[in-house]
Amino acid sequence: MELSICIPIFNFDVRELIAGLKKEIETNGIDAEIILIDDASDLSFNQMNASLQDNVQHLIFLEENIGRSKIRNLFLQYARGKYLLFLDCDVKIDSEKFLQNYLSNIKQRPDIELIYGNFKIATQYAATLRNRYSVEREIFSGAQSTDFSLFKTVNFIIKKNIFEKFPFNEEMTDYGYEDFIFAKLLELNKVKFLAINNPVIHFDDTTNGVFLRKAEIGMNSLFKLSESGQNNVFIKDIKVYKVAMKLRQLKLSSLFLFAYGIFEDSIKKNLLSEHPHMKCFDFYKLGVLIRKMK
Structure with missing residues (x-):
């Protein structure tokens, strides 16, 4: 088996995504399997996706939610492919040659152990804070790159033996930074990386208010990581953490929080508006993190 397509599901209808993948697999005779693991979604989504049972190699419904890191590692128990392609559930295929693009790059560069494929934003959600952030801070331009900092878990392919050696950190059970820590672990261990523009379309309808709450959870995850010195090698390059530590070293944290408190309501008002500013x-994020550090 050349390729295992691994899709963790949570409260999303993946039938269109699977149809697109199946069409390319069958049209081009690609040696691939599709594995779906549902992380305790609501019953309505389980019922929608249950119809895929006969169209995929495995469809597993978990009774309890185990989180973004642990569920990805769980695919190792089922996947037979030499390569594992991980896709978020809230995406759709953008090209009829999506899988072939990955496989041709693998054929040309068999030494590459991890390829990140990038993503696009569905136009109907482009104005939200979450997706404006993606466009300005996460989506890269250009055909290829070897910059590991570009990596996101939304769409990537990795050699199975590498993933077995370097799985996601299952101690990270809350939202935030599991992709950054995973990428940093691989980079530190000199895993050969390539980013190519082979995107999926991301359908993220997260509201501004929900994204702010997720950002706060993310800052809490980062704070927990910072409490252990052994994690410094993984988090020292995170921009918000670097700034927070610099303010702390200069003994300016209290002054920053005083100023932040004055403008906090205005900042939140902007971020909840139709025109949020990055x-x-x-x-x-810096205000949330420094408060936790205090």
């Missing part, structure tokens, strides 16, 4: 989001 600089406001940067200050919001």
Whole structure:
């Protein structure tokens, strides 16, 4: 088996995504299997996706939610492929040659152990804070790159033996930074990386208010990581953490929090508006993190 397509599901209808993948697999005779693991979704989504049972190699419904890191590692128990392609459930295929693009790059560069494929934003959600952040801070341009900092878990392919050696950190049970820590672990261990523009379309309808709450959870996850010195090698390059530590070293944390408190309501008002500004989001995250550090 050349390729195992691994899709963790949570509260999303993946039938269109699977149809697109199946069409390419069958049209081109690709040696691939599709594995779906549902992380305790609501019953309505389970019922929708249950119809895929006969169209995929495995469809597993978990009774309890185990989180973003642990569920990805769980695919190792089922996958037979030499390569594992991980896709978020809230995406759709953008090209009829999506899988072939990955496989041709693998054929050309068999030394590459991890390829990140990038993503696009569905136009109907492009104006939200979450997706404006993706466009300005996460989506890369250009045909290829070897910059490991570009990596996101939404769409990537990895050699199975590498993933067995370097799985996701299952101690990270809350939202935030599991992809960054995973990428840093691989980079530190000199895993050969390539980013190519082979995107999926991301359908993320997260509201601004929900994304702010997720950002706060993410800052809490980062704070927990910072409490252990052994994690410094993984988090030292995270921009918000670097700024927070610099303010702390200069004994300016209290002054920053005083200023942040004055503008906090205005910052939140902007971030909840139809025209959120990324600089406001940067200050919001920094304020949340420094408060936790205090």
